[in-house]
Amino acid sequence: MPDELTTLVNLTTAPPVPFLPPEVHGTRVVVLAGMYAGDPATGEAAVGPLRTLGTPIADVMGPVPYTGMQSMLDPLWAAGAHNYFTSAFIEPSDEALDAVLRRHLTTPTPFSELHLHQLGGAFARVPAAASAFSQRDASVLCNVVARSADAAGFETHVAWARETRAEIARHGRGTVYVNFTGEAAEDKVRAAYPDEVRERLVRVKDRYDPTNMFRLNQNIRPSNAAGDRLP
Known part of the structure; x- marks a missing residue:
């Protein structure tokens, strides 16, 4: 596909939206979404092959x-x-797709989803050391989303997400995308950045936030860890 077209595969449960037939509401489905940055006529041609992948329940492209x-x-x-x-x-x-599909069949709520983000293209041609984001040679990013309408049973849903991540991560290098992690634990931060990049971020932290005031996130700690003990 051309650089101008980015796709997302969403393994989800069909929501009760008006553009889907009522008979599929509440059933597990595969959603193929796309965004074309360019002339709409050229975009129609670019997404054409996607329409041949199967018989769609609905085509709203x-x-x-x-x-x-x-x-x-x-x-x-x-x-x-x-x-x-x-x-x-x-x-x-x-094997990787089988693992993703297996986990899709075990989603604990109709709101829980698995997103497969297409990578590559122009994004992959930026040198890995050029920015804090360094996983530019990966092919797919899987975002595991556990959701519930309220707090009831939420820990069970979180456990599902963690188990899902553990299974699918075997088909990569164990790295994560820092914006798609709900935990600020040190191991998640380390999994988001290669050592060289993390060391550069620590130097930035040492210069601009040596007391670690900004720490309520997936935190890069300064060299002086005493900053974590601030009230």
Whole structure:
């Protein structure tokens, strides 16, 4: 596919949205989403092969405002919901996809999902050492999303996400995307950055935040770990 086209495969449960037939609401489905950055006519040709991958339940690909695409699913992310994210960069293979599909069949709630983000293209041509984000040679990023409408049973859903991540991560190098992890534990931070990049980030932290004031996140700690003990 051309650089202008980025796709996402979402293994999810069909929500009760008006553009899906009522008979599929609540059933497990595969959603293929795409965003083409360019002329709409050229985009129609670019997404054409995607329409041949199977018989779609619904085909809603077409020109939409960027803000419309970004807000399309907002109603499904209601206030008060509990959400947990974790992730793994993986390499596609029959074994990797089998693992993803197995975990899809065990989602604990209709809100829990597995997103397969297409990587490569222009994104992959940036040198790994050019920025804090360094996993540029990976092919696919799997985002594991555990969600529930409220706190009831949420720990069970989190356990599902962690087990899912452990299984699919075997098909990559064990690395994570820092923005797709709901935990600030040290091992998750280390899994997000190669050693060389992490050392550079520590030097930045030493210079601009040596007391670790900004630490309520997936934290890069300064060399002086005493900063963690601030009130």
